[in-house]
Amino acid sequence: MNGTLAGSVNPHPNELDRKRIERALEQRKRYRYVTPEVQPYENGYLIQSSCCSRNIDPEGGVIDIAKLEFDNDRRCWWLYHKDHEIGHWIRHGEYPSLPVILDLLNQDPDRRFWQ
Template structure:
């Protein structure tokens, strides 16, 4: 799983010259990266980019798809996670994260 995510992040469109970090948080995965644009951190420090939330089989809202995930972006102003895509296969979420046309993840 981690290798798959690392490989996808290497192919992203934005800020390909930095190396994001992937952190496990229980069943979930948090992605951090240096702030290249300096829009969030003027010093270019590590910022939260995305949170992949595992929708495990014990999720009563989605009993038919235990292998689905949700993808959250970080609202850096309010210090909260915002769900962008819910209950999707991992491949769909990785495509959205790596393309990021609206700059929801890579500010």
């Protein structure tokens, strides 16, 4: 079915939710002095930011923070973090709603996203 439900098109990405994610990230606990970018991505959104900690990029370049995908068949969200050592996205989990993911990204207790 490739991301569609009986003739329905995946509603993501869309500009309303992209802006919603941007506004929500203003409440994050970590790296509040950088401005993350939220880009449309296949079936979701890609969050990138300058690497101010220099942990990932010593030059402070733009790095991947998180990838959000909406699974239209299952009506859920998949959240990914980037393993920068191997350069691959790792599925962090499946979530029922965007607000749940945004709360997790803003708290980031295990520093999986804001490294």
